[in-house]
Amino acid sequence: MMKTGFREHGSRITKGLVLFISTVLLAFPFYWMLIATFKQNLDLYTVENNPFILNAKPTLDHLRLLFNETRYVRWLGNTALVGVIVVVITLLLAIPAAYALTRLAGRWGQRLGIGIFLTYLVPPTLLFIPLSRVVALLGLQDTIWSVVLVYPSFTVPFSIWLLMAFFKSIPRELEDAAMVDGLTRFGAFVKMVIPISISGILTVVIFTFTLVTQEFVYALTFISPESQQMVGVGIPIFLVRGDVYFWGSLMAACLIASLPIAFLYNLFLDRFIAGFTVGAIK
Amino acid sequence: MAVVETRNLTKVFKQGELGAVNNVNLKTREGEFLVFLGPSGSGKTTLLRMIAGLEMPTAGEILIGDQVVNHLAPRERRIAMVFQSYALYPHLSVYKNIAFPLKAQKVKKELHKEKVEWAASLLGISSLLHRKPRELSGGERQRVALARAIVREPSVFLLDEPLSNLDAKLRLSAREELERFHRRIGTTTIYVTHDQVEAMAMGDRIVVLNKGVVHHFGTPKEVYDEPADTFVATFLGSPPMNLIENGDVIVGFRPEHFRLSETLDEAKVTFKFHVENVEYLGAEYILSGSLLGGRFEGKEVIARLLLGHAYEPGTTYEFAVPERHLKFFDRSTEKRVEARALTWQ
Ligand SMILES: Nc1ncnc2c1ncn2[C@@H]1O[C@H](COP(=O)(O)OP(=O)(O)O)[C@@H](O)[C@H]1O
Ligand SMILES: [Mg+2]
Numbered sequence: 001m002m003k004t005g006f007r008e009h010g011s012r013i014t015k016g017l018v019l020f021i022s023t024v025l026l027a028f029p030f031y032w033m034l035i036a037t038f039k040q041n042l043d044l045y046t047v048e049n050n051p052f053i054l055n056a057k058p059t060l061d062h063l064r065l066l067f068n069e070t071r072y073v074r075w076l077g078n079t080a081l082v083g084v085i086v087v088v089i090t091l092l093l094a095i096p097a098a099y100a101l102t103r104l105a106g107r108w109g110q111r112l113g114i115g116i117f118l119t120y121l122v123p124p125t126l127l128f129i130p131l132s133r134v135v136a137l138l139g140l141q142d143t144i145w146s147v148v149l150v151y152p153s154f155t156v157p158f159s160i161w162l163l164m165a166f167f168k169s170i171p172r173e174l175e176d177a178a179m180v181d182g183l184t185r186f187g188a189f190v191k192m193v194i195p196i197s198i199s200g201i202l203t204v205v206i207f208t209f210t211l212v213t214q215e216f217v218y219a220l221t222f223i224s225p226e227s228q229q230m231v232g233v234g235i236p237i238f239l240v241r242g243d244v245y246f247w248g249s250l251m252a253a254c255l256i257a258s259l260p261i262a263f264l265y266n267l268f269l270d271r272f273i274a275g276f277t278v279g280a281i282k
Numbered sequence: 283m284a285v286v287e288t289r290n291l292t293k294v295f296k297q298g299e300l301g302a303v304n305n306v307n308l309k310t311r312e313g314e315f316l317v318f319l320g321p322s323g324s325g326k327t328t329l330l331r332m333i334a335g336l337e338m339p340t341a342g343e344i345l346i347g348d349q350v351v352n353h354l355a356p357r358e359r360r361i362a363m364v365f366q367s368y369a370l371y372p373h374l375s376v377y378k379n380i381a382f383p384l385k386a387q388k389v390k391k392e393l394h395k396e397k398v399e400w401a402a403s404l405l406g407i408s409s410l411l412h413r414k415p416r417e418l419s420g421g422e423r424q425r426v427a428l429a430r431a432i433v434r435e436p437s438v439f440l441l442d443e444p445l446s447n448l449d450a451k452l453r454l455s456a457r458e459e460l461e462r463f464h465r466r467i468g469t470t471t472i473y474v475t476h477d478q479v480e481a482m483a484m485g486d487r488i489v490v491l492n493k494g495v496v497h498h499f500g501t502p503k504e505v506y507d508e509p510a511d512t513f514v515a516t517f518l519g520s521p522p523m524n525l526i527e528n529g530d531v532i533v534g535f536r537p538e539h540f541r542l543s544e545t546l547d548e549a550k551v552t553f554k555f556h557v558e559n560v561e562y563l564g565a566e567y568i569l570s571g572s573l574l575g576g577r578f579e580g581k582e583v584i585a586r587l588l589l590g591h592a593y594e595p596g597t598t599y600e601f602a603v604p605e606r607h608l609k610f611f612d613r614s615t616e617k618r619v620e621a622r623a624l625t626w627q
Contacts, residue, residue: 171367176367184357
């Protein structure tokens, strides 16, 4: 009795401790960005000041610089637009492909699935030179359409691979039952497979969207005009001038850009976790 | 209601290998409860799935209601199927699960509620309609699967081991319920099982399958008393039929027909039975041991006896089988042959 009591107590403390540490670790960057956003430059650069708090009156200068002297809002818009389009393209290609590979192609489907995943491992630093030829040939350079074209080349393989694991965990009998009950194979796919694997599909959405917002190499190579920038490239290019870092504005830009994603993650956290633990669900 | 018929139905999954189902010819009767019985891997599920239209036959024809349905999709065959795993739709409530076939087959919306409630009350699950499948017990899931199957009033029911996921006690009551259910709705039913007791208890007729081949097709009594070959003889009955080789035939007799010689006053064949193990099962004994003396020295046999006489392990008794209970099988083909006179010593 005593022993188990102690153990339960102990495990609760451990749990709390782990939770506390990870919360601090995860929340700290956000806090840091937040206070840097409102710190006066003098406060920021004075080494004697306590860096964790505001030592002088907060200022809106950095935000003003960000919104008035850069095309930050435009970049956010570009990124959101590219994100949505790439998510749609990825879903349209990856869902049917993953389904066909798991259900229809037999043993070859497995091998092909692995092959598709391998293409995901080729680094963009190798690919951007040939791809820039393609982009130039199509006349897409310096527009966001260049990255709309290129991003699916790595979001689709990964998503196919993830969704294959998902579809494989759905018992075939469910689709069979739906077909006996009156649906066509396509109907069973739409009304059974998709709703059941909604966690996997959400995972693909979030994963794709995140990649689009953080991708750097392609966005940097293919796009130069300020108005066409993606947020991940625009911020470091236009807020680092020579060796001058506009820290306050940089932090503000990062904070604002990361909030929607953090929000999305939290909204679908449970399903997201389910997405990465397929097989554990039935 | 309809009659299901298969003609030379064959399914080969991998070319060059033995088929999962080979040349199966059978025909149900109107409203019959037909059981496919066979060990695991004998092709029962494959056969059923071909009838359902979920598996494409390699050769042969399937007829439902005198119509060839080979080219029809599952949804066009007017069948309902209950799967071994029940295959309840996990993201839908029980109500929506049962209403699913109605919706999928575009039955008028006004009728849904009434039909779902009818099916649910028939199976005693009216109080569960708002739950999700994961919140149900095994027995409840099985009923939901059945309710979903009957709701559209199909002409044929296909059931693939619907009781195998239930525990032993529940299985018995579920079995009785299924029988009552079938008597009530009277739809032609094909029921797959590997459990010979289930098959005997429920089937109007039984199709005994092994390696995709029909070994015997008959009533439970025929299949048990007049097995077509040694496979059927040993697959049905627990403990299975004793088989001993005698010349160019194999002679079989059921454990319950192997008794103390002195209790039998009819034409019989006697053996010296050395009892090695005695199992007391409450209502009966199971004796296992071997024959002594003569040509059958050392042959292992089993006897099943009602209580009334105490048997000691390590003792030799005079046992016998009435001649009319001896079954004869050809030694090379293992098929049943006419009874014949044999020398026994
Ligand atoms: N989709 C399939 N692909 C290849 N072989 C299969 C497939 N389905 C069943 N089989 C094989 O066919 C045989 C019969 O299987 P099945 O019909 O499931 O038997 P049962 O239901 O009697 O246990 C088995 O040997 C099984 O391995
Ligand atoms: Mg089976």
